[in-house]
Amino acid sequence: MEFKVSDLEQEPIDFDVALEPGRVELGEEAEQVGLLAAAGRAEVLHEHRGPKEIVSDIRLKGQFKGNFEVKCARCVEPVGLPLEAEYDLIFRPAEVDAVSGERSITASETEIGYYEGDSLLLEDVLREQVLLSLPVRTLCKPDCKGLCPHCGENRNQTECDCAEKATDPRWGALGDFRGRIKQ
């Protein structure tokens, strides 16, 4: 869904959409399961920078809700993750700050996003919001045993005997070291 500044200048646009998986490109980080619901309002905010310079920012306020799958940080099995979050964001035309690059940027301004050309894509905003709301690390269960570093088996499902067979490499290195001092 595209919000054109020229349309928003006429009146704010309320949106309430349900997006099929794939509309919001999430890359490797997460997979969308089922519809992604998003609702809210887009409007123009005029930023007066001088007697003649008026910048048209787009404000997007709303929420999203959907189900996602991410990989377990230890065993890489998919883990279901329901996510929902609210957002209240300001997008400034990309060319405005590119021109006045020497302006000092305050802390609050770093939170500002940019839109290219004359419109903002809801899908782009949702992509960022979903990725931001992902936990840093997800485990399928708190005591996930992960993958065996030797044979790659999922140790939650299979008890491999690699641990018994393999000698601990740290002891191996120590053995070499001992051998060297003797010489």
Ligand SMILES: [Zn+2]
């Ligand atoms: Zn796991």
Ligand SMILES: [Zn+2]
């Ligand atoms: Zn193994």
